[in-house]
Amino acid sequence: MDKPYVIGIDIGGTNSVFGVVDTRGNVLYNGSIKTGKYEDVNDYVRALGEGLQAVIRSAGGRDKIKGIGVGAPNGNYFNGCIEFAANLPWKGKVPLAQLISDRTGGIPVTLTNDANAAAIGEMTYGAARGLKDFIVITLGTGVGSGIVCGGNLVYGHDGFAGELGHTTVRRENGRLCGCGRHGCLETYASATGVARTARELLTMRTDASLLRALEPDKITSKDVFDAAVQGDKLSIEIFDITGEILGEAFANFVAFSSPEAIILFGGLSKAGDLIMEPVKRSMEAHMLKVFQGKTRLLFSQLKESDAAVLGASALGWEAKDEPMDALV
């Protein structure tokens, strides 16, 4: 009998969550550990291994698991390493796929970054089922992306393709980005970008806004969303500005890979039509004629609480039984 389950592990700076998933995207058994608690990656893998053993037992044992997929910041698909991830406690290059495989008695482990995992998740269980050309844009603290062309994830020659959050969208007076450059999409279209736009507008202008009741430095994208829902004009305008810039960027992405759909995933996408409508308008307005009206904008269809684990787990179905070394 074919192995009926996979395991997804999503490694974030705070928590690592994992779960056993079936072919239809149901998370059957799950658990989590605190990533930040383990300065030494071996301690981390030991704790993770115990958590995994528990869910594997619940699922009926190791023979039921086809593979393990891991989504992690700076995860490199080609060598199974996490490489220089700023938000994780471990420095340098960590061969995590190998460590997890060893710890689980040789279950094949595939690793990639979180946005790529999201893309494979949408293709396997979500909004991209049946699509061969699409882009997933993750709108969280930063902006990430997973790109699929002709049914294959675009990894690039080094495994680091799909850094669309760091394409430059403003050449003149562009905002300073965490990467050290100026004008990156991420500085405008992330949750932090929205808060930044709010602070800028509140300083530059004098019109009334519900946001003026808040301490400027503490304004979050959630505050802007709540105010916009209550009809606050300035807050609605903030989403319009964000959507305008995102739509301009999308028009360029379409000129690159002509995707059938662009899928919005993560925090900011919860703003729904407040963000989707201006993005759509702007993308169509800036698009080369041959592409107009052909690329759909969709929201992620992965159930929110499980999305990260589902995305990672989808990689598990790709697992091959060859030894990891053959992949390096």
Place this chain on the structure above:
Amino acid sequence: MDKPYVIGIDIGGTNSVFGVVDTRGNVLYNGSIKTGKYEDVNDYVRALGEGLQAVIRSAGGRDKIKGIGVGAPNGNYFNGCIEFAANLPWKGKVPLAQLISDRTGGIPVTLTNDANAAAIGEMTYGAARGLKDFIVITLGTGVGSGIVCGGNLVYGHDGFAGELGHTTVRRENGRLCGCGRHGCLETYASATGVARTARELLTMRTDASLLRALEPDKITSKDVFDAAVQGDKLSIEIFDITGEILGEAFANFVAFSSPEAIILFGGLSKAGDLIMEPVKRSMEAHMLKVFQGKTRLLFSQLKESDAAVLGASALGWEAKDEPMDALV
């Protein structure tokens, strides 16, 4: 015995050139007809068919030909049609692959646009041999591109991917493009873009230049090149400006697909280091840290006079013997 040859056909607005090519990229027999002479596509295909019969006979007959590849403006790989090509005499959608196959007694015909053909040509016979992730940028009257990810050409869901000449590189006061939009890469980094930069600089400034001896409206990129080679400062600066913008754009492309190489092809690439050096400098300066120093910039290695035919011919090796209808 395997069929030892393919045929490449490059369809331009003025001429259509074709040739029989072997596995090593030698053009053995060739010919051409005037594209512009045939208002009716059936007359065109009849004349082309006669030319093809002649080279096929020279090659030892139809059984020696594995397939025919066609590079044409607005050529759509998926349906074998030329669709609404502004520079060709035929209007609307022309099923050219089918017409050519019928006319040559059923040799399988594959068609794509000229920049995609160039990319497949580089991969088969040129600078991209052995590469799985690269981008070919054609710098001619316009700017075209062929993108290869993981060994596969990126066609997009509709066959029109790879319009990198129409990504927006200047949001504010961007130049008007032939496509009706503003700030496209093509308006700066094409041969016509270089001439435009020359006219702008000559108007804005007063410093001496060899270009001032020419009638501004008639200045070509070749004139700018000739002057730069003679040490003309303004002309060298024009290439620096062009390279700067091209390098900025390349840094964004790298964030998308992380190619191992970007290959410059066509007219403007003949400027050699005059264009390559500023592009390199600018690309590295604008690149996200994780990509720095990893993407090579190369010149096309297809012999100039044969490049277009070779590019198109490379598609012929992909030909399958299934009927065209199966591909639509």
